[in-house]
Amino acid sequence: MVKGKERLIVAIDTNEFDKAKELIDELDDSVDIFKVGLEQYVSTRGKTIDYLKEKGKKIFLDLKFHDIPNTMKSAVRSAVRDNVWLMTIHVSDLEGMRQCALVAKEEAEKLNIEKPLIVGVTVLTSLSNQDLKDIGCDMTTEELAIKRAKLAKESGIDGIVCSAQEVDKIIQVCGDDFVTVCPGIRPTTSEVGDQKRVVTPSEAINKGAQYLVIGRPITQAINPKQSAINIVKEIESVL
Template identity: 90%
Template sequence: MVNGKEKLIVAIDTNEFDKAKELIDKLEDSVDIFKVGLEQYVATRGKTVDYLKEKGKKIFLDLKFHDIPNTMQSAVRAAVRDNVWLMTIHVSDMEGMRQCAQAAREEADKLGIEKPIIVGVTVLTSLSNQDLQDIGCNMTTEELAI
């Protein structure tokens, strides 16, 4: 049976480690999964991820990796070494996604840990249809998200 503690994901939307730590400590008995985004990760140089690992929490690393395939694979492998539960990558091509999944599987197997979930981001929620047209995309946000 899955309880609410295993379903709820709390976003750590602060760029200060002390505030992140306070939130984690306050919610640790009620929440198993915490999301660490780009601002938080960079501002604390990954310190919050380390703290969550110490606490035995699941980590949703929402960095939306997007780069050349080799760099993305390296980033995915590093995230696996941090034992993240879930991570995000930009969906730019099927082969790149396949390579990231393969890199995650290989790294997890090498370390003897469970492979993380990888979620593909198709379009950022902040982009409008006009934004897409401005960058030369002739699809709507709805069409890209499918």
């Protein structure tokens, strides 16, 4: 049976290594997967990645690579060498994503390690329909997420990052073997913050989300460990 811990990814929301280390240590028994994003990676120059490896944790490297194909391939290759478990790229051109999928497979085979998962960012959960209109897109967030998910599936990458609000519809068109990673998850007792499309952990799992990314409701809680335990219990209550 799949455990709730296998579905929970905790985002390390700090730009200080010592605070990140303290959080990782506090959550050691209750969390197996941690997300290292731009703020944490740049400010510590990747130092947190090494510490997570020492602790035997799965690493979600969330740098959202988005560039010309050759640069993307080099970035993906470097991430594979870091032996991360999962990484993000932005959903972009079909051929560029295909090359990322291919180079990840080749590099992992060369190093004789398990290939990390590559997931494509569809539409950031901080964006609303009005935000898309403001930048000249005539689709809703849901329509654009589904369109990009289809493109990601065709390219051969492993899955996508999307809001749990549209994850069930994406699964319908891409299949339940397509990895779905959902940020913007907020327990009912947490503040929404800068997220505009939020869903509770149980709602997200019921919609079919495979992995839930949760940061501040855990990392800024009075008792982060207990908050993580409570969320794992909520996930398991609907599995």
